[in-house]
Amino acid sequence: MKLYSYFRSSASYRVRIALNLKNLSYEYVPVHLVRDGGEQLKSAYRQVNPDAIVPAFVDDEGHTLQQSLAIIEYLEEMHPEPPLLPKSPADRAHVRSLALQVACEIHPVDNLRVLKYLKHTVGADDATKDAWYRHWIEAGFATLEQRLAGDSRTGKLSFGDTPTIADLCIVPQVYNANRFKIDTTRYPTIQRINDYALTLDAFARAAPGVQPDSE
Amino acid sequence: MKLYSYFRSSASYRVRIALNLKNLSYEYVPVHLVRDGGEQLKSAYRQVNPDAIVPAFVDDEGHTLQQSLAIIEYLEEMHPEPPLLPKSPADRAHVRSLALQVACEIHPVDNLRVLKYLKHTVGADDATKDAWYRHWIEAGFATLEQRLAGDSRTGKLSFGDTPTIADLCIVPQVYNANRFKIDTTRYPTIQRINDYALTLDAFARAAPGVQPDSE
Numbered sequence: 001m002k003l004y005s006y007f008r009s010s011a012s013y014r015v016r017i018a019l020n021l022k023n024l025s026y027e028y029v030p031v032h033l034v035r036d037g038g039e040q041l042k043s044a045y046r047q048v049n050p051d052a053i054v055p056a057f058v059d060d061e062g063h064t065l066q067q068s069l070a071i072i073e074y075l076e077e078m079h080p081e082p083p084l085l086p087k088s089p090a091d092r093a094h095v096r097s098l099a100l101q102v103a104c105e106i107h108p109v110d111n112l113r114v115l116k117y118l119k120h121t122v123g124a125d126d127a128t129k130d131a132w133y134r135h136w137i138e139a140g141f142a143t144l145e146q147r148l149a150g151d152s153r154t155g156k157l158s159f160g161d162t163p164t165i166a167d168l169c170i171v172p173q174v175y176n177a178n179r180f181k182i183d184t185t186r187y188p189t190i191q192r193i194n195d196y197a198l199t200l201d202a203f204a205r206a207a208p209g210v211q212p213d214s215e
Numbered sequence: 216m217k218l219y220s221y222f223r224s225s226a227s228y229r230v231r232i233a234l235n236l237k238n239l240s241y242e243y244v245p246v247h248l249v250r251d252g253g254e255q256l257k258s259a260y261r262q263v264n265p266d267a268i269v270p271a272f273v274d275d276e277g278h279t280l281q282q283s284l285a286i287i288e289y290l291e292e293m294h295p296e297p298p299l300l301p302k303s304p305a306d307r308a309h310v311r312s313l314a315l316q317v318a319c320e321i322h323p324v325d326n327l328r329v330l331k332y333l334k335h336t337v338g339a340d341d342a343t344k345d346a347w348y349r350h351w352i353e354a355g356f357a358t359l360e361q362r363l364a365g366d367s368r369t370g371k372l373s374f375g376d377t378p379t380i381a382d383l384c385i386v387p388q389v390y391n392a393n394r395f396k397i398d399t400t401r402y403p404t405i406q407r408i409n410d411y412a413l414t415l416d417a418f419a420r421a422a423p424g425v426q427p428d429s430e
Contacts, residue, residue, distance in 0.1 A: 051316060051358045063305045067319065070311035077304040089292040090278045096285035100318075101266060104282065108323040117350065122339055135332065143266045 001026040002058040004048060006033045007211035010107060010172030011068040012055040017168045018072045020202035022079045030213035033112060069103055072165055084165050095159050098166035102173050106140035137177050145187040156196045171197050175208060216241040217273040219263060221248045222426035225322060225387030226283040227270040232383045233287045235417035237294045245428035248327060284318055287380055299380050310374050313381035317388050321355035352392050360402040371411045386412050
């Protein structure tokens with residue numbers, strides 16, 4: 001198994017946590033998103049993933065998979081233990097919706113290529129671009145906090161006390177928030193979940209700072 | 216069952232198709248995203264969905280679910296026939312990744328609240344906003360076309376000849392592209408899939424133009 005990854009990419013970070021939780025070893029293939037205008041845009045990588053984003057995952061049979069949540073659902077189906085989704089369909093929908101709230105409502109709007117377009121095509125200055133980045137995290141975290149704090153299923157983590165795909169999305173997004181110095185103490189449940197998750201080995205080993213391509 | 220929906224919302228449109236394919240009847244609750252500054256932003260709707268977006272879905276047991284793809288996976292688990300995902304994990308990952316490419320890479324960046332922020336906070340004029348909208352559809356469709364055209368699993372629809380969650384995401388996105396007069400003949404596989412899907416009753420009945428709140 002092979003993971004095309006960039007240490008800071010939060011979508012890659014999600015998959016790294018899943019692989020660690022499932023106790024799967026894999027080859028780490030770094031794709032530098034910034035150097036030389038971005039290795040993800042070169043034809044070598046576009047042959048792996050035409051969408052020119054990380055991660056991409058190659059399984060033992062040579063299937064190339066893309067989109068972090070599709071990869072994680074695949075890992076869940078192929079390697080069910082430990083489960084990253086609860087048992088009942090309603091609970092599974094709850095956990096998936098928490099994950100998707102990060103993956104669809106926050107992360108894409110702050111994606112590198114969106115920020116580049118905002119700067120170079122729309123002509124936004126750096127202050128406007130940084131405010132944009134913070135705005136979508138803050139708006140998304142405010143409702144995510146409300147949902148997590150108001151739900152009896154929330155435990156030490158987003159759903160009970162063991163990791164689910166919701167935590168796999170939340171922790172990398174908190175990493176991004178911290179990079180941009182967002183005051184996450186305003187989201188105490190998110191903060192608490194993040195802090196607890198990072199005490200777990202699978203999360204700690206997936207962190208950007210300890211990846212082979214970390215700078 | 217109840218679906219909080221707006222006729223033009225493509226995330227609502229996805230769920231409407233799924234409900235029709237599963238042959239489930241439901242109460243349609245319109246949430247007007249534009250009138251009076253947006254009904255989704257009022258406290259009545261925020262109590263249903265704190266994230267203030269449509270759709271929201273209330274199942275027979277009173278669970279409120281959000282995020283279109285989480286709702287669709289829930290319907291798939293509760294009502295497995297006809298299946299909207301293939302059988303093998305690798306094929307399921309392929310279909311999910313096509314769906315997520317629309318749901319994560321195209322749709323969120325063109326979401327109404329993002330366009331509003333672009334206009335009112337960044338200060339972009341209408342031409343810049345419209346170019347933004349088109350850019351993300353065109354960039355996303357270009358790679359989606361490449362993936363679909365180059366994959367032997369593509370049939371009359373995105374995966375073989377029967378509907379999957381990939382089609383549920385693609386058809387509403389083509390509807391958006393048409394509204395903005397994007398030349399979709401440049402994406403012949405997407406165009407062909409869309410045209411075939413719209414001949415199917417479940418897709419036709421889910422179309423924006425035939426919803427109770429259609430204008």
